[in-house]
Amino acid sequence: MTGSLVIAGLGPGSDAMVTPEVTGALARATDVVGYIPYVARIAPRAGLVLHASDNRVEMDRATAALRMAAEGRHVVVVSSGDPGVFAMASAVFEALEPHPEWHGLDIRVLPGITAMLAAAAAAGAPLGHDFCAINLSDNLKPFDLVLKRVRLAVEADFAMAFYNPRSRSRPDQFGHVLEVLRGVCTPERLVILARAVSTPEQALRVLPLCEVTPEMADMRTVVIVGSSATRRVGGWVYTPRSA
Amino acid sequence: MTGSLVIAGLGPGSDAMVTPEVTGALARATDVVGYIPYVARIAPRAGLVLHASDNRVEMDRATAALRMAAEGRHVVVVSSGDPGVFAMASAVFEALEPHPEWHGLDIRVLPGITAMLAAAAAAGAPLGHDFCAINLSDNLKPFDLVLKRVRLAVEADFAMAFYNPRSRSRPDQFGHVLEVLRGVCTPERLVILARAVSTPEQALRVLPLCEVTPEMADMRTVVIVGSSATRRVGGWVYTPRSA
Numbered sequence: 001m002t003g004s005l006v007i008a009g010l011g012p013g014s015d016a017m018v019t020p021e022v023t024g025a026l027a028r029a030t031d032v033v034g035y036i037p038y039v040a041r042i043a044p045r046a047g048l049v050l051h052a053s054d055n056r057v058e059m060d061r062a063t064a065a066l067r068m069a070a071e072g073r074h075v076v077v078v079s080s081g082d083p084g085v086f087a088m089a090s091a092v093f094e095a096l097e098p099h100p101e102w103h104g105l106d107i108r109v110l111p112g113i114t115a116m117l118a119a120a121a122a123a124g125a126p127l128g129h130d131f132c133a134i135n136l137s138d139n140l141k142p143f144d145l146v147l148k149r150v151r152l153a154v155e156a157d158f159a160m161a162f163y164n165p166r167s168r169s170r171p172d173q174f175g176h177v178l179e180v181l182r183g184v185c186t187p188e189r190l191v192i193l194a195r196a197v198s199t200p201e202q203a204l205r206v207l208p209l210c211e212v213t214p215e216m217a218d219m220r221t222v223v224i225v226g227s228s229a230t231r232r233v234g235g236w237v238y239t240p241r242s243a
Numbered sequence: 244m245t246g247s248l249v250i251a252g253l254g255p256g257s258d259a260m261v262t263p264e265v266t267g268a269l270a271r272a273t274d275v276v277g278y279i280p281y282v283a284r285i286a287p288r289a290g291l292v293l294h295a296s297d298n299r300v301e302m303d304r305a306t307a308a309l310r311m312a313a314e315g316r317h318v319v320v321v322s323s324g325d326p327g328v329f330a331m332a333s334a335v336f337e338a339l340e341p342h343p344e345w346h347g348l349d350i351r352v353l354p355g356i357t358a359m360l361a362a363a364a365a366a367g368a369p370l371g372h373d374f375c376a377i378n379l380s381d382n383l384k385p386f387d388l389v390l391k392r393v394r395l396a397v398e399a400d401f402a403m404a405f406y407n408p409r410s411r412s413r414p415d416q417f418g419h420v421l422e423v424l425r426g427v428c429t430p431e432r433l434v435i436l437a438r439a440v441s442t443p444e445q446a447l448r449v450l451p452l453c454e455v456t457p458e459m460a461d462m463r464t465v466v467i468v469g470s471s472a473t474r475r476v477g478g479w480v481y482t483p484r485s486a
Contacts (some may be wrong), residue, residue, distance in 0.1 A: 011262070012273070014264070016262060016263045016264035016267070017262050017263075017264060017354070017357065018262070018263070019254070019259060019260050019261070019262055020258070020259045020260075020261070020263075021257070024259070038381075042361060042381060043347070044422070045317050049290070058484075063402070080362075082360050083368070084360060084363045084364055084367075084368040084369075084370050085370060085371075086371075086372070089364070089367070089368035089481070090368045090371030090372070090373060090481050090483060090484045091484060092368075093367055093368055093371075093479055093481035094477050094481070094483055094484070096476050096477065096479075097476045099439075100477075102479035103476070103478075104477070107479070108364075109322065109363075109364035109365075110364060111260070111356050111360040111361050111363070111364040111414070112356070112360075113262065113354050113355070113356065115362065117325050117327060117328070117354040117355075118354050118355065120327045120352075121325075121327055121332070121352035121353060121354040121355070122352075123325075124336055124352065125325075125326070125327040125332035125333045125335075125336055125352065126327075126329075127327050127328060127376075128327060128329075128332060128333030128336075128377070128414065129329070129378065130376065130377045130378060130385075130392055131373065131374035131375065131376055132373070132376070132396070132401060133370075133374055133375070133398075134373045135372065135373060140484050140485040141382060141485050141486070143374075145400075148290055148399065149399045149400075149401070150394045152396075152398055152399040152400065153375075153395075155395055156375075156391065156392045156395040156396065156399075157388075157392075158375060158392070162314035223321065230305070233339050233340045234343075234346035235335050235337065235346075236336055236339075236350070238336035238337070239333060240333060240337055240385050241301075241329075241333045241334060241337070242383040242384050243384070
């Protein structure tokens with residue numbers, strides 16, 4: 001019996017941003033595995049088992065999904081956004097590493113619209129030229145490394161997208177990053193705070209750096225900081241192609 | 244008569260990666276505007292005018308699209324990948340800037356799967372942690388700025404995605420970037436060359452930096468360079484979440 005494992009991106013929230021190949025993979029699945037709010041987006045049907053698990057158990061979830069695929073099930077691991085950007089794909093490959101008996105499994109990664117692309121589209125085109133994406137969470141890496149990357153990104157004059165800027169268990173990170181930015185950028189540098197983008201709760205703010213406060217971000221927010229060339233036109237924000 | 248302008252991402256090539264909101268916008272369009280090979284992906288139908296134009300006329304194309312929308316047409320500007328990543332969205336906002344009479348137009352940007360996300364998914368999860376995207380073309384910016392960004396990105400230990408690494412008119416850029424990388428990275432640093440990803444011509448190579456040569460890339464290739472932590476597991480390449 002030959003199983004399969006698909007790691008699929010559901011996009012940032014709207015079903016209108018789920019790609020047909022992800023919808024197709026879900027239609028063929030015997031099992032869907034993921035964090036509770038993402039699995040909640042999948043319609044139940046006969047023959048489909050939904051395995052919803054809590055946050056911060058990514059490795060257990062990944063190993064369970066691999067085991068089910070090895071047993072012949074057709075498993076889809078769901079992520080929000082793109083599974084390869086601060087999401088489940090890396091966790092699955094990390095879980096695969098110590099299990100050579102599973103290395104021949106039929107595994108596919110299906111990309112999705114990651115939050116920064118949806119946030120950028122909602123604001124205009126702030127990532128219209130060279131940019132970087134940094135996960136501000138220090139759950140798995142030292143926070144000094146985050147701050148070093150922010151400093152170098154400013155020096156390179158990248159536009160920047162920050163994932164996981166702030167949560168209840170990490171209330172201070174975004175404030176520290178803002179301090180670094182204020183030390184090296186002008187007060188007018190444009191910042192976009194995009195919360196729950198593409199969902200009915202979407203809230204988008206565009207502010208100069210000097211007006212941004214840490215509590216404007218939470219775990220559902222992606223923050224985009226423009227490059228030195230990022231500017232407004234009408235109600236939009238964009239980074240010129242020559243930036 | 245109220246027109247509209249949608250700037251839509253068609254994804255990297257496969258129709259299975261076109262989001263339903265983009266498909267819906269195309270179904271409602273009176274006019275589709277874009278570079279010849281992208282417009283060629285749109286099925287003709289009664290009531291739809293296709294406006295295909297050559298490469299390097301982005302500003303003319305953007306202005307024409309804005310003018311048609313101002314005249315009451317429902318215009319979709321198509322880009323490959325995501326329109327906000329090295330594509331048409333910035334050009335449209337740049338063309339909008341000198342025309343305040345158009346600033347109130349109904350404009351929307353619809354994100355798409357950008358090439359680096361599709362390439363990363365095909366390879367595993369090489370962008371699984373902090374990363375940057377750099378356009379190697381010097382059509383609109385000095386090449387010294389590109390090389391500076393590459394150096395700083397290595398110092399930050401980002402995974403890197405390079406767009407437009409090499410073309411007939413710019414045959415040398417990718418070679419210069421490889422020289423910079425060889426000066427600062429180990430010879431084993433993993434490089435992914437993903438050509439025409441998600442199309443029938445897809446070709447994916449994973450090589451250590453020391454084996455990469457400039458002619459392995461062309462204008463249909465996106466190049467992903469791993470961080471120092473990027474590694475192989477089975478046939479896959481991934482960057483650990485702790486990187």
